[in-house]
Amino acid sequence: MSEVNLFSYQQNLMERICSLEELGLAFQAVKRNGGAPGIDGVTVKEFEERLSQELSQLKKDLEGWTYEPRPVRRVEIPKPGAGAGVRLLGIPTVRDRVLHTAIQAVLEPIFDPLFSEHSYGFRPKRHQRQAVLEAQRIVQSGKEHVVDIDLAQFFDRIHHDRLIHRLGLTIQDKQVLRLIGLTLRSGIMKDGIVSATTEGSVQGSPLSPLLSNVVLDELDRELERRGLEFCRFADDCNIFVKSQKAAERVMETVTRFIESRLKLVVNREKSKVALSKGVKFLGLTIVAGTIAISSKSMARAMDKVKDLTPRGTSQSIEQTVEKINSWYVGWAGYYKMTQYPSQLATIEAHLRRRLRSRIVSQQKKRRHLFARLKERGVPKGLAAKDVYSNKNRWALSHSRSVERAYPNRWFIQELGQEIVSNEEHPHWFPLKICIKLS
Secondary structure, three states: OOHHHHHHHHOOHHHHHHOHHHHHHHHHHHHHHOOOOOOOOOOHHHHHHOHHHHHHHHHHHHHOOOOOOOOEEEEEEEOOOOOOOEEEEEEOOHHHHHHHHHHHHHHHHHHHHHOOOOEOOOOOOOOHHHHHHHHHHHHHOOOOEEEEEEEOOOHHHOOHHHHHHHHHOOOOOHHHHHHHHHHHOOOEEEOOEEEOOOOOOOEOEOOHHHHHHHHHHHHHHHHHHOOOEEEEEOOEEEEEEOOHHHHHHHHHHHHHHHHHOOOOOEOOOOOEEEEHHHOOEOOEEEEOOEEEEOHHHHHHHHHHHHHHOOOOOOOOHHHHHHHHHHHHHHHHHHHOOOOOHHHHHHHHHHHHHHHHHHHHHHOOOHHHHHHHHHHOOOOHHHHHHHHOOOOOHHHHOOOHHHHHHOOHHHHOOOOOEEOOOOOOOOOOEEOOOOOOOO
C-alpha cells in the first residue's frame, strides 16, 4: 500500500470498523471458526438468530462510545507432553469476537506490508512450511548453529502501553487505539471471579495474532539491524549463525534486548544454543541440511496413536479407524515436509500393529483366534504354531500368522499411498490409513 493510499485508507478507520458490512463479514469469519460461548453463554448459533439486532446494537454502541467489552472466560488447556503445564486461553463473547475480527480485518492491510520478510506466523499467504524451508536454506548456507529463544508466557506478558505506543506510530485514529486498549483491559473471569488485565493479550481473541506481530516486529527489526539471519513464527524465533561462540554472544545480547526493551521474559530453561539437528522448529528439525520430524513430535505422535487405540474399549474397529483417519490425515498432511518418509511409515506401522492387537484381543479365546485366522486364509499349521504358543496379545499382533491374515493392504485404501512427483515436493507421503471392511 503506497503512502498516499495508506493516508486515504486511514481517514475512516473507525467508520470502516463500525460499518454493518464489515461487522457482517466479521461475524461470518467468527461463524466459520466456531468456538465456545463466552461468559454470557451466547453461542454463535444463538447470536446468528438475532444477527441484525446484535450488529445494529454493536454499531450503535461503538459510534456512541458506550461499547464495553465483557471479561473473557478463562480456559486452561494442557500443553503437549507429560508435566508440560497448561496454556492459558481466553474465550471472548461472540459479540466481542465479532468486533475483534473487524478490527483485525481493517488493520491488517496497514500493518502486514510493514512486517519483516523473516516473519511467517499469522500473516496472509504465509505459513509454517515457508518458515521451515527458509530455515533449511540458511542452515545449508553454512549457518548450522542456532539460537533458539523461548519467550515465557508471551501472550500473557505483552506490555499494554508499549503495544499501544507501537500501534500509534502507524495508526493516527485515537478512537481505534482507545478501542484496542479497551479490548486489552477487558478482564478475565475464572470460577465466577473477574480479575483485571494489566498486561497481556488474550489467546483466543482473533485480534491477538496481529497484535503479537506488532510487538515482535520490533525484535525483527533489531535482528535485521544486526545483520542476523533468522526465522520467526509467532513467538517461536530461531537465529542462525556460523559458530558456537557467535551463537552464545547473540543469545546473551538478544535476551538482554528482549527483557529490557520489549519488557518480555526469556525462558532460560527452554532457550538454548545448539546445532540445528538439536533444535525443534515448528515440530521439525534440520538434520545435515535436510528436514526431519523432530524426536519430540514423533514421541507425541506415538502417544496419540496409543490414545486413539486404547485397550479394553467397547469401541468398534470402524469407529477407531474413523478417529485415526480424522487425526492422521491432518498430521501427515503437515509432516509430509519430512525428507525421511520412514518416519511416517513408522507411525503407520505402529497404528497397524495396535489395530492388529485389538483384533487379537476381540477373539477372547485362542481357539476363536485360531478359527478366525484360518478363515482369513492362514495355513492351519502356521496359525496353530502362533496361536497356541506362549505369546501374549502384543507379540501375536506382530506374528507371521496375524500379519498374513491382516496384511498392510487390508488397512489402506486402494489408493491409500501414492507417489507425489512434482517440483514443489518430490517426496512420498501417505494420504490416510483406512481399513477396507467390505
